Amino acid sequence: MFSSVTALFKPPLCAASLQEEAEAIGWYEQRLSVESDREAKAVMEEAQEEEFKHFAMALEFLSRRKPKWRAVLQAVLFKSGDIVEHGEMGEEAEKKA
Missing domain, CATH: 1.10.287 (Helix Hairpins)
Structure with a gap:
């Protein structure tokens, strides 16, 4: 501890x-x-x-x-629709961060 x-x-x-x-x-x-x-x-x-x-x-x-984490989280979390699609968008956002 x-x-x-x-x-x-x-x-x-x-x-x-x-x-x-x-x-x-x-x-x-x-x-x-x-x-x-x-x-x-x-x-x-x-x-x-x-x-x-x-x-x-x-x-x-x-x-x-961690800007890359934030980019992925913003693309995926609290969004309606297809989670997998949002995950793919998160990967793209991570590359740009």
Whole structure:
């Protein structure tokens, strides 16, 4: 564990945090799929929502520092229509960034 908060917000460490948050989201998803207790499920859903927030913040932090990432994300995320087509447009945007 790092003692310096500022050390956590360097791009390489933040990329590791992004991966850890994604893994945590997946772990909660697995647990939620087999949990039958409503109250336990509610607690886990709340915890998973926190992981989504952490993932989003780390992704935004990195996208602000990595123009190619940002170009791809802007081409793909929050768009209606064909996801694969948007991904292809993201590849083109990355080349131009």
